[in-house]
Amino acid sequence: MRFYEALDVPPRLALDPEDLKQRFYGKSRLWHPDRFARASPEEQQKALEMTSVLNDAFRTLKDPVQRAEYFLGERGLGPTKHAPAELLEEVFEMNMALEELREGDQSARPQLEAARNRFEQLLAEIDHGLYDMSIRFDEAQDESLLHAIRSGLDRRRYVSNLIRDVDKELNVHLPN
Numbered sequence: 001m002r003f004y005e006a007l008d009v010p011p012r013l014a015l016d017p018e019d020l021k022q023r024f025y026g027k028s029r030l031w032h033p034d035r036f037a038r039a040s041p042e043e044q045q046k047a048l049e050m051t052s053v054l055n056d057a058f059r060t061l062k063d064p065v066q067r068a069e070y071f072l073g074e075r076g077l078g079p080t081k082h083a084p085a086e087l088l089e090e091v092f093e094m095n096m097a098l099e100e101l102r103e104g105d106q107s108a109r110p111q112l113e114a115a116r117n118r119f120e121q122l123l124a125e126i127d128h129g130l131y132d133m134s135i136r137f138d139e140a141q142d143e144s145l146l147h148a149i150r151s152g153l154d155r156r157r158y159v160s161n162l163i164r165d166v167d168k169e170l171n172v173h174l175p176n
Contacts, residue, residue, distance in 0.1 A: 003057035013134035024058040
């Protein structure tokens, strides 16, 4: 848990953003390369490395989704490539509408906009569920919750990609 250690925070899924920011600023001041301008080349290099690690750690840990992905990755629970089965029919219909839009059929636009709105709502629900599971994991340290969190992250990634694809096509094929 290198990122947690770098910022002196306990390895948890739910972190206080303000505390994290204060720890980052404190550590950044401590390791800022300007403080090592007259130090040995080894110490200067160490300051540069620590600054890089601190920046990466803060960027990762401040975002709840990136933090969860990092947390799980450190435990060997990386993402899977499974598409959520409950979304397959809806995605099939959306892909047909995307193809119609690409072919110039603007009548597909309302269906795509509705799908996008539905996926945005689903994304918010997933985020809420991930937050709840993160709190529960931190309290109970129940390893089975990590698999549920990974499943939630997989669903989130899939839905985010759908939103991105719909946005791209809606913006590319704007009506005249």
